[in-house]
Amino acid sequence: MDIKQYMQQLGQQARQAGRAISKAETSQKNRALLSIAEAIAAGSADLVVENQKDLQAAKDNGMDAASLDRLQLTPARIEAMIEGLKQVAALPDPVGEISGLSYRPSGIQVGQMRVPLGVIGIIYESRPNVTIDAAALCLKAGNACILRGGSESIHSNRAIAACIAQGLAAADLPQQAVQVVETTDRAAVGELITLKEFVDVIVPRGGKSLIERISAEATIPVIKHLDGICHVYIDAKANIEKAVAIAVNAKTHRYGVCNAMETLLVSEAIAGQVLPILAEKYREKGVELRGCLKTCSLIPDCVRATEEDWQTEYLAPILSIKIVADIDEAIAHINQYSSAHTESIVTEDYTLARRFLREVDSSSVMVNASTRFADGFEYGLGAEIGISTDKLHARGPVGLQGLTSLKFIVLGGGHIRQ
Numbered sequence: 001m002d003i004k005q006y007m008q009q010l011g012q013q014a015r016q017a018g019r020a021i022s023k024a025e026t027s028q029k030n031r032a033l034l035s036i037a038e039a040i041a042a043g044s045a046d047l048v049v050e051n052q053k054d055l056q057a058a059k060d061n062g063m064d065a066a067s068l069d070r071l072q073l074t075p076a077r078i079e080a081m082i083e084g085l086k087q088v089a090a091l092p093d094p095v096g097e098i099s100g101l102s103y104r105p106s107g108i109q110v111g112q113m114r115v116p117l118g119v120i121g122i123i124y125e126s127r128p129n130v131t132i133d134a135a136a137l138c139l140k141a142g143n144a145c146i147l148r149g150g151s152e153s154i155h156s157n158r159a160i161a162a163c164i165a166q167g168l169a170a171a172d173l174p175q176q177a178v179q180v181v182e183t184t185d186r187a188a189v190g191e192l193i194t195l196k197e198f199v200d201v202i203v204p205r206g207g208k209s210l211i212e213r214i215s216a217e218a219t220i221p222v223i224k225h226l227d228g229i230c231h232v233y234i235d236a237k238a239n240i241e242k243a244v245a246i247a248v249n250a251k252t253h254r255y256g257v258c259n260a261m262e263t264l265l266v267s268e269a270i271a272g273q274v275l276p277i278l279a280e281k282y283r284e285k286g287v288e289l290r291g292c293l294k295t296c297s298l299i300p301d302c303v304r305a306t307e308e309d310w311q312t313e314y315l316a317p318i319l320s321i322k323i324v325a326d327i328d329e330a331i332a333h334i335n336q337y338s339s340a341h342t343e344s345i346v347t348e349d350y351t352l353a354r355r356f357l358r359e360v361d362s363s364s365v366m367v368n369a370s371t372r373f374a375d376g377f378e379y380g381l382g383a384e385i386g387i388s389t390d391k392l393h394a395r396g397p398v399g400l401q402g403l404t405s406l407k408f409i410v411l412g413g414g415h416i417r418q
Helices: 003-023 026-042 044-060 065-071 075-090 129-140 151-170 187-192 208-217 240-252 268-285 293-298 327-337 350-359
Strands: 098-103 109-116 119-124 144-148 178-180 201-205 230-234 261-267 288-291 318-324 342-346 364-367 404-411
Touching: 003 109, 003 119, 003 144, 003 178, 003 187, 026 044, 026 075, 026 129, 026 151, 044 065, 044 075, 044 151, 065 151, 075 129, 098 404, 119 129, 119 187, 129 144, 129 151, 129 178, 144 187, 151 178, 201 208, 230 240, 230 327, 240 261, 240 268, 240 342, 261 268, 261 327, 268 293, 268 318, 288 293, 293 318, 318 327, 327 342, 327 350, 342 350, 350 364
Parallel strands: 119 144, 119 201, 144 178, 230 261, 230 342, 261 318, 288 318, 342 364
Antiparallel strands: 098 109, 109 404
């Protein structure tokens, strides 16, 4: 296969299909989404069979537990894919939405209209459910997309792509609106991220090395985040029961995800009460604890943390713990070491909570909630195409609005500029 020629062909087809999708009525796009959901439900057994091929190959190649977890399509995850499609179909269509329309002194009206970005290239690793999330959001926002999943999920992605094609055909939309790259050759990635003539935006989802490579080599704008170094701060005025539940869930609900807590900060005024309880619960879950000197004095089996620990996204059952004097030290630590993904404060003092919300500079900031809620589905976006920790265009979970842009519109009645 000539990779360059193949990717050029995908790009040309995506650009042509994108023009059709951008003009599609909301009802037609929703019909496609619901038809895809029906195809996924009808073909769920086949999806599991194809996914098992990927899982077996990954195990044979020595894939680690966290990556295997991301690769697996369980019945619950397939059901979540179906629910995500239905939720996206139920969301308001952002395309064509007009905002800020006002009269100018000249008599013209000026406003802004939401429009699709065009063609979106999405590069991701082992999670096959990303194929559905990406397709659904791109389709509803009027974009065509080219999806390049990891070689480890090729069988799963091909099976999902077949369901997507069925749904698009049922709604009389071009099947080239969602194209899954069929080759596992890594050269395809290099071609995709430089396909300026046909692709408008690149979204990488995966490990830090992948995203760093895409950011460095892409000649197309990139929506991205590098790390998920997320923090929970337990304040002196926290409710102990809430604090324990949140800190356990944020770390142990799932390890290999970007919104899992990696560092726990605890006010020294409450550390003696809450840390022994948490330490016991983390032991039960098999979580290795690494802490500051004060933490180690309260938790005998805690390993002394190093400077590197505060800067590490473990994606594993390992947790860094630091006892801080107060909210000032907590915010200073977060703003120094955070990857600007998600941070949470546990407190009953809403004056401090509001200050935390205002001063912590991350894409999601929470009060009395687990960082695991930093997710497009949980935010009511239906699904997400990724998390952005950049500050331009889109920030946080990127849903429908993040996949559109704004253009100015002007309404006149024969007005001429004097």
